[in-house]
Amino acid sequence: MSVEKSVDLETLALTDGSEATISSNADVSQAPTEATSASDALVNSSEIEKYRSIQLFNLLNPSNKFKYKSQLQSDYLSQHYDDLVYDENITVKLISWNLNQLTNPNPVDFKRMLELQDLTFAEVYIFNFQETVSLKSISKSETLIKQWCDYIIELLPTDKNYRVIFQTGVLGLTTIIITSEKYSSQITDIKTKKVGLGYFNWYNKGCIEVRFRLGKIDDVKLKGIEIQILNMHLVHGEDSSVVGMRKSSLQKIEDSFGLVRRDVNLVSNDDPDTEKSEPESVVVTPYALSGDELQNAVKKGIDLDEIYSRNLDKSLIVVSGDMNYRTADISRKDLFKLLEYSDFKTLLEYDQLSALTNQHELFIGFLEGPIDFRPTFKLKNLNTYNGLRLPSYTDRIFYTPFDGLKQITYESYEIAGSDHLPVLSEFELSFKAVNHEKLVIFNNEFQSYFDRDINALELLEMEPKAVTMDIVVGLEEVINIRMRNLCNELLTFKVLENDKKLFRKSEFSILNQSPNNTNELPPREIKTLKFQVKASKPGLIAKAYTVRLENFPTMINFISFTLTSKTVIGVPLALLTDLQFDNFNRSFEFLLTASKVNLVSRLKEIEHESSLVNLEKLILRDVTLGEVDLNLLTKLNNIGMVTNEASVALMNVIYLWLKHIPGDFDFSSHERGRKVFSHLMKLIQYLDIDEAKEFEYFGFLFQDETEFRESLESHFYNTNV
Known part of the structure; x- marks a missing residue:
């Protein structure tokens, strides 16, 4: 399973053309294989395979096995006619x-x-x-x-x-x-x-x-x-x-x-010529x-x-x-x-x-x-x-x-x-x-052989069939499902959402599905289905899809998604995980040692997750689900087409987070709050922008400009004493 990102941090950071590995939080597993039908025990393969209908059945392509089942079954019965x-x-x-x-x-x-x-x-x-x-x-x-x-x-x-x-x-x-x-x-x-x-x-x-x-x-x-x-x-x-x-x-x-x-x-x-x-x-x-x-x-x-x-x-x-x-x-x-x-x-x-x-x-x-x-x-x-x-x-x-x-x-x-x-x-x-009792027996023999053969058919390989992973609220996540045609025939299939609710918009969509939902997969070829999901709130998202082969109606596959959506935006400081809070601490420290160029260039554009550009979304994902790789950001700063690109992206993510800290939070009442307040004061001083811009960018965290100025002066005084 791959999680598709519009901008790949690792690729941007590589300077020697080699590939690196980013740790992933996705846990992808294959769904368990269904048990073989117990009716298989009814059939003695060596006995049944001597019949011409079974011999031909074994030679047929998968579609013809289905197409001519009734004819072959009839021929099988005809050989037991007496x-x-x-x-x-x-x-x-x-x-x-x-x-x-x-x-x-x-x-x-x-x-x-x-x-x-x-x-x-x-x-x-x-x-x-x-x-x-x-x-x-x-x-x-x-x-x-x-x-x-x-x-x-x-x-x-x-x-x-x-x-x-x-x-x-x-x-x-x-x-x-x-x-x-x-x-x-x-x-x-x-x-x-x-x-x-x-x-x-x-x-x-x-x-x-x-x-x-x-x-x-x-x-x-x-x-x-x-x-x-x-x-x-x-x-x-x-x-x-x-x-x-x-x-x-x-x-x-x-x-x-x-x-x-x-x-x-x-x-x-009356027509004399009609015979x-x-x-x-x-x-x-x-x-x-x-x-x-x-x-x-x-x-x-x-x-x-x-x-x-x-x-x-x-x-x-x-x-x-x-x-x-x-x-x-x-x-x-x-x-x-x-x-x-x-x-x-x-x-x-x-x-x-x-x-x-x-x-x-x-x-x-x-x-x-x-x-x-x-x-x-x-x-x-x-x-x-x-x-x-x-x-x-x-x-x-x-x-x-x-x-x-x-x-x-x-x-x-x-x-x-x-x-x-x-x-x-x-x-x-x-x-x-x-003799209807014997008819049931012979029909069951053929059906059992048919079921066993069909159950053993490998027509379509899907990887993965079950996806378990964490995602970030407000960010689109693209999950790739690799589909491979294992046979020598064209497969046509539909992907149907299970338990679809009327009048309720699904979190999921398929980006590359054909307009009429009839997809084709040529013999021995591979197609990637791209599922996009965007969570609107934290919680568990469970979704299943049925992949139905149109030319093999009894062959049905399933794709299941079990996703946990998480966020740091709008979450009280006390409820952040230690790793998430540490990501912010280290991010503040990184900005205080980075270049100031362009750091505040986009702050007024940042309102919610959709305001972020691709690199910023990737950083928000790492802050929320993993660990921010500051060394990687340093490399990006050095090779980016935009000056100080990685630091600007990190600044915008922190700014979005600050804008959505719950409004009734008192920075002085909690150890985490005091630490964030200290980082913020240092950052404002480090940016060295005029007083009007300072309040324009960061005044939303205070009751008024007076409180803002007093907080800055108090922090400056305590730092220099």
Whole structure:
């Protein structure tokens, strides 16, 4: 640590070009090094370093260690994939139902609807409801959605501890996801969006999208299965013109949400030159490594392609809802005849949606199970259709093909209360379930290795980190902190004052900080931060700064200052230390033997510490904190550019001190006072200036000129007796 002085007494005094050493009162120490994390013990270095991600990590520059941490951690987990996952098969049941504001269906019937084909219950339930409230409402009903959640949970068996993991709604649309406790942790990252499809984009018709991940390990390579659920209610009407409106609505849904599968569409693309993009098995995402990093990786034999590659997201889309496509181009009589014989296959030839999907205009790449049930709309009661509408398959379920997904059932269910029948589908889904206990272990292994490596990094050297020293009240002190970049990368950093008080001016400032407080330190270079401090009163000053590396956010350094500000100005003689008082005694004696030239040339300018020039400030520092080197001042008198420069400076410091001696002090009442008075009288006589100047310069120490003259005469008389 160095204390910067505008004028260095030692340099001024040297005549032979050599350097001397001035004793310093500064006690500068290095802050203790933080203890290494105890988690290091978790990692067996020889074992973990055999993995390619760790090998590459060890070759990276510090910034890339931070930048690619998540990718490398994902690759580390991928090499433990077989230990992290286990094969699991679950049954998912989707129920889509236009409730027509039904709030209390028969619980016996509803519970039977929840049962699987084998009379057990699914692990996951997805409920897509339409018209939960009237389409004339202005908003959804949170209360009603909660009632439905409670109602369903009440009907499910208690042994699987079912829980609602997601619920949402917009006007009449409601989506609820319920899972057994065992699989609730396998579903993560649930997100939702909504779009209005009615007139002026109103939500009387619309779509809810819900996305979540099943069996996710991380956000890079091991994302699990992304599942997209679309709950839609399209525009109603039997007129053929409405078919085009529904197509536009489907296009709007796809444009608003996007699809997690790139090889499917809700609506056909009319551009014949557009090719369907097929999903790939691997996507290459190379890191932006330096030439040295790449070269070292090749030398080490690290398979970068394996590290770069990631499995493409596995994805599945399920679409259901009241799509409002109708039966067309068949007479009511012929339609009911087909219903009489349960000839649903023939009836579907008149279904608008089936025709459009067969022509690959809608739901391209999607599957729909065989429809072997009667039309779901529009019912007057369970036994009778509404006489004004042709019975239609308005309620449907589509899904994308997926390796591991099998549709077990696709049916409607006979339950009273709405003008629609619900449609149901059971799916058996095979996936890789996550062993979360092992995931924690492997994540901790990587994190522990990362922490140990980062804690051992030497990026920035600061000297000193802790400063303890004495300073003088009223004088600016500049403290230099040497900062050295130890790495081969540019470091950008900010220096932030800790516990900064609002509306209170700090004693500290940084003289060479960049305007926006973002400093740069090139590789292997040194920068000196200059902290300036000026104390306004005696006492302890404690201040700390945080040095935050912007490109290494977890790397934080601290600078602490513990300063004791001292003064001799305005201090009663009795409270001066022996050394301080002796400094004044010797200074008086020095002046009585020095040249008189210019000694009083600046006295009228001296009012407070800021009145002093640099040499005078250095002398005041020595008087206050150390010992005045009178031999050094003698040398300065001989070599200074100004005649008698050092004696003039010393005279001005003594004069400042005399001007601020407490006004009620009686020189005759204290031994120190009598000694100072004697020195002063001798000095006035030695200066040999006219009487008017004598009183002008020193009269402030007396009540009036009479007392001043009497004191001089008394001292002259006693000295000569």
